[in-house]
Amino acid sequence: MNRKLYVARSPRIAARMLGEEMLVMSGQGSTLFTLNPTATILWQSADGATPLDEIVDRRICPEFEVQPEEAQRDAEALAQDLAKHGILLISEQPISTQSIAKPVASVQQQAQEKVRP
Amino acid sequence: MPGLAVQVERYSVVIAIGGIPVRLNTTDTAFLELLQNRYAGFVSEEDSTEYDFDVELTPPPFTGADTDVRVTYGAGRWLLRRGDFRAEWEPATRRGSIHQTANPYSIDAVLRIVHTLVLAKQGGFLLHSASAIRNGKAFLFAGVSGAGKTTISRLAPADATLLTDEISYVRKHNDDGYVAFGTPFTGELAKLGENASAPVAALYLLAQGPENRIDPVTVADAGRELLANMLFFAEDQEMVHWAFQAACDFVHRVPVHRLTFVPDARVWELIG
Numbered sequence: 292m293n294r295k296l297y298v299a300r301s302p303r304i305a306a307r308m309l310g311e312e313m314l315v316m317s318g319q320g321s322t323l324f325t326l327n328p329t330a331t332i333l334w335q336s337a338d339g340a341t342p343l344d345e346i347v348d349r350r351i352c353p354e355f356e357v358q359p360e361e362a363q364r365d366a367e368a369l370a371q372d373l374a375k376h377g378i379l380l381i382s383e384q385p386i387s388t389q390s391i392a393k394p395v396a397s398v399q400q401q402a403q404e405k406v407r408p
Numbered sequence: 409m410p411g412l413a414v415q416v417e418r419y420s421v422v423i424a425i426g427g428i429p430v431r432l433n434t435t436d437t438a439f440l441e442l443l444q445n446r447y448a449g450f451v452s453e454e455d456s457t458e459y460d461f462d463v464e465l466t467p468p469p470f471t472g473a474d475t476d477v478r479v480t481y482g483a484g485r486w487l488l489r490r491g492d493f494r495a496e497w498e499p500a501t502r503r504g505s506i507h508q509t510a511n512p513y514s515i516d517a518v519l520r521i522v523h524t525l526v527l528a529k530q531g532g533f534l535l536h537s538a539s540a541i542r543n544g545k546a547f548l549f550a551g552v553s554g555a556g557k558t559t560i561s562r563l564a565p566a567d568a569t570l571l572t573d574e575i576s577y578v579r580k581h582n583d584d585g586y587v588a589f590g591t592p593f594t595g596e597l598a599k600l601g602e603n604a605s606a607p608v609a610a611l612y613l614l615a616q617g618p619e620n621r622i623d624p625v626t627v628a629d630a631g632r633e634l635l636a637n638m639l640f641f642a643e644d645q646e647m648v649h650w651a652f653q654a655a656c657d658f659v660h661r662v663p664v665h666r667l668t669f670v671p672d673a674r675v676w677e678l679i680g
Contacts, residue, residue, distance in 0.1 A: 305649040307656040312628035316635075316652040318645030323635055325628070 298346070298370050299339035299380040300392035306334065317377055324378065329355065330369055337379055339386030343370060418462075423519070424452035426577040426589040427605070428526060430519065431457040432506075436465055439510050446512040449603045450592050459522065461497070462505045463515065479521055479641040486642075488521050490514070497522060520575070520593065521641050528650040531580035531657055534639040537611075539576040539588045539601075541569040542680035546588035546606040548576050549667065550637045551614035556669065558596040560614065563673045568680075572601035575639065578608065578658070586662060611658075612667035612679075620675045623666040630664035631656055 300306070306315040313331040315324045326334055329351060336346040347366045352359055373379040380386055419440045420433045429452050434440050444451055475491035486504075488495040493514040497504030504522075508514035524534050537550035538557040542565075549560045561573035571577075571588055574595030581587045586608040590601035613625060613633050625633075634655045642648070669675040 303645060305652040307631070307653070309628040309631045309656060309659065310626050312626075314628065314631055314652075314656070316648060318648045321640060321648050321651075323632065325632070 294383055296343040296367065296370070297339055297341070297382050297385050298333065298337040298343055298374075299382075299386035300334060300337045301377055301380055302392045304378055304392050306392065315378055322376075324376065326378075329366070330373060333366065333369060333373065334379070337391075339380070339391050343367065421447070422452040422454055422457055423447045423450050423592075424454065424603075425450055425519065425523060425591055426527070426532075426579055428459070428523065429454050429457040430459045430461065430522065432461050432463055432515070434463045434465070436510065439463070439465060442510070442512055443515065446516075447592050449600055458502060459497075459526075460503045461495070461518075462503075464505060464507045465510050466507050467509065477517065477521070477641055479525075479643060481642065481644050481647075486525060488518060488641075490517060493518060497525075499525075516593065520639060523577070524639050524641060525647065527577075527579065528642075528647050528654060531650075531654045532578050532586070533651065533654050533658075534591075534593075535576045535578060535634070536574070536637040536639065537576040538573045538595075539571040540564050541571065541588075541602075541604060541606040542567060542676075544606055545609035545680065546571065547609055547679055548578070548588060548611045549614050550576075550611060550633065552637070555614040556616050556671075557614065559616075559671050560669065560675065561595075563671070563676060565673065565676050568676070569602045569604050570599070571604065573599065580654075580657075581607065584661065586658060608662055609680075611662055611664045613664065615666060615668045616670070617668035618670065620669045620672065620678060621667075622678055623668065625664050625666050627659050627664075630659040634659055634664070 303318040304315050313326040332350050336350050347362045352362050370379055370381055374381045416435050418433050418435055420431050421443050422429050422431045477490040480487050485496050485498040493508035495506040495518050506518050527533055537548045538561045539546055539548045551557055558573050561570055564570055571590040575591050575593035577589040577591045579587050587605050588608050589605040590603045592600045640651050
């Protein structure tokens with residue numbers, strides 16, 4: 292597969308890491324989603340500039356110990372699914388940073404607490 | 409030809425919920441009296457208000473309150489619509505108007521919506537929950553209809569101050585805490601909450617079961633359930649973001665537990 296895919300976080304989405312779960316809420320329709328671990332990595336890595344295959348190689352394969360080809364296929368399907376729900380933007384060209392939601396790194400420090408007392 | 413000017417007497421009542429005074433102006437003395445009775449305990453003598461609404465009473469054809477509410481923003485103003493009312497509100501001037509028939513339910517809905525819009529940017533919210541003050545601390549009891557909000561309110565001991573049996577009012581206080589206020593928004597108990605406030609000590613997610621017990625809740629579950637119980641009306645992306653962030657901030661700062669209880673006053677031994 293020669294074509295490159297780029298993914299970016301939709302600016303229409305609000306996202307926070309709560310404990311170990313990534314919650315995202317669509318600004319339109321107020322729909323709440325909980326991302327699974329793979330989708331969370333995809334969301335966190337979706338800077339619009341890094342190609343999807345690179346995200347798979349560097350972030351997803353080491354994390355889940357899957358074969359690159361299988362991981363690439365699954366990641367592409369997942370990205371399409373997230374795009375369908377308006378969570379990610381997908382393009383065959385790099386995506387401008389102006390259209391990307393704020394990174395969630397700033398709130399991950401608040402996510403240390405896993406279970407309330 | 410000189411115009412004929414008619415001076416119409418306007419009457420006002422200031423209703424302060426959550427420490428936010430809202431003035432309602434009307435030309436109808438009977439409606440004024442209805443408002444004063446409906447919001448007794450929350451009527452303020454303050455002259456300065458944060459928001460001002462002219463209430464224009466309209467005869468039917470306004471339909472009932474069972475249609476969906478729509479809250480949209482455009483051209484610098486909020487438009488609030490339901491079968492039984494139509495209201496506009498301009499945040500920049502803090503003024504608005506309400507068109508409705510002479511009933512207390514429409515104005516109740518408008519006040520709830522206006523307060524959710526005001527609170528969202530401040531990190532606060534209205535919540536489907538009962539709340540009460542005990543030993544100087546406020547406790548929230550959230551749940552959908554039938555979860556036990558009215559029951560836990562009925563079971564409250566004499567030393568508890570009931571803030572509401574239906575809709576709690578939560579404001580962010582500085583950067584590290586929240587304050588719950590009493591509201592006149594009632595549920596099955598049909599009793600106005602006390603116009604009092606206290607720092608929020610905990611949020612309990614209600615469940616009815618065979619015994620009284622408190623269980624931990626993951627912060628993600630707390631966030632999901634808080635969002636599910638928040639009152640939110642606006643079809644506006646920015647407001648959705650504010651509400652989402654408010655819920656996430658709250659569950660990071662306030663202990664959230666699952667409270668399973670039998671309809672028995674001893675459940676309050678676990679609270680406070």
